[in-house]
Amino acid sequence: MTDFISLPFYDLFHENGHVPEAREKLPPLLAGIRRSILEIGAGTGLITTSLADWTPAEIFALEPSAGMRAMLLSRLNARPELLKRVTVLPCDALSVELDEPVEAIVMINVMYALEPDYRKRLWPVLATRLEPGGLLVFTWRDGGPPAPRPLQELESQQVGRHTYTVLLEILESSEESCEARYLYRITEGDRVISEEEIAGPAYRPVWETIEGELVGAGFVQADAPEGFLAWRLA
Numbered sequence: 001m002t003d004f005i006s007l008p009f010y011d012l013f014h015e016n017g018h019v020p021e022a023r024e025k026l027p028p029l030l031a032g033i034r035r036s037i038l039e040i041g042a043g044t045g046l047i048t049t050s051l052a053d054w055t056p057a058e059i060f061a062l063e064p065s066a067g068m069r070a071m072l073l074s075r076l077n078a079r080p081e082l083l084k085r086v087t088v089l090p091c092d093a094l095s096v097e098l099d100e101p102v103e104a105i106v107m108i109n110v111m112y113a114l115e116p117d118y119r120k121r122l123w124p125v126l127a128t129r130l131e132p133g134g135l136l137v138f139t140w141r142d143g144g145p146p147a148p149r150p151l152q153e154l155e156s157q158q159v160g161r162h163t164y165t166v167l168l169e170i171l172e173s174s175e176e177s178c179e180a181r182y183l184y185r186i187t188e189g190d191r192v193i194s195e196e197e198i199a200g201p202a203y204r205p206v207w208e209t210i211e212g213e214l215v216g217a218g219f220v221q222a223d224a225p226e227g228f229l230a231w232r233l234a
């Protein structure tokens with residue numbers, strides 16, 4: 001696992017990254033959800049606690065990474081009133097077992113990590129974990145993966161005397177995936193305290209692919225704002 005490299009940076013960068021957009025666009029999509037939500041890839045819980053704030057639903061926060069789960073549980077522990085309502089599932093999405101189907105499934109910023117064959121197998125599994133007419137919402141953007149580009153700073157954040165910086169290089173790109181190299185750097189002034197990298201594939205399926213897979217698994221498209229897709233189980 002390469003989590004231990006990126007984990008310390010996660011909340012520093014994502015709280016101001018994709019999370020504000022998700023917090024703006026998700027509440028209208030989830031209006032009316034009352035009973036239960038399965039969140040796939042809950043990460044450190046940046047979205048999980050918001051789901052709990054927006055809805056009265058019981059939440060199943062699924063997260064396979066032990067490091068991410070530790071941060072998620074720490075976040076939940078800081079909100080003791082949520083501890084009775086949020087169950088943390090320590091497994092990957094394909095292995096999810098629930099006592100009864102849920103009303104909605106939410107998956108924010110996870111698709112890039114799902115290898116195509118895994119993703120194709122996932123939709124039918126999620127269909128069996130949803131109530132009839134249940135809602136599936138996830139982040140997705142059209143246009144396929146980014147083109148190759150040199151190393152660029154994404155963002156940096158000061159923490160006391162240190163600066164945490166994340167840089168990204170796109171090494172190669174194909175129709176539905178790219179090879180991304182991330183550098184995680186901590187500096188104090190000009191001195192580099194640590195610099196570690198993670199390289200690996202990121203998946204960005206195009207619309208025709210996603211539509212074929214979801215329709216094939218029994219979903220019907222519903223309205224969703226830019227950056228999101230919403231589907232209902234037929």
Ligand SMILES: C[S@@+](CC[C@H](N)C(=O)[O-])C[C@H]1O[C@@H](n2cnc3c(N)ncnc32)[C@H](O)[C@@H]1O
Pocket residue numbers: 014040041042043044045046047062063064065068091092093094107108109110113114
């Ligand atoms: C970029 S993080 C997003 C976390 C959170 N949803 C958020 O928006 O802050 C992606 C998460 O997906 C999880 N993940 C990766 N592969 C997964 C899989 N097969 N099943 C479930 N979660 C997965 C990772 O462990 C990671 O926590």
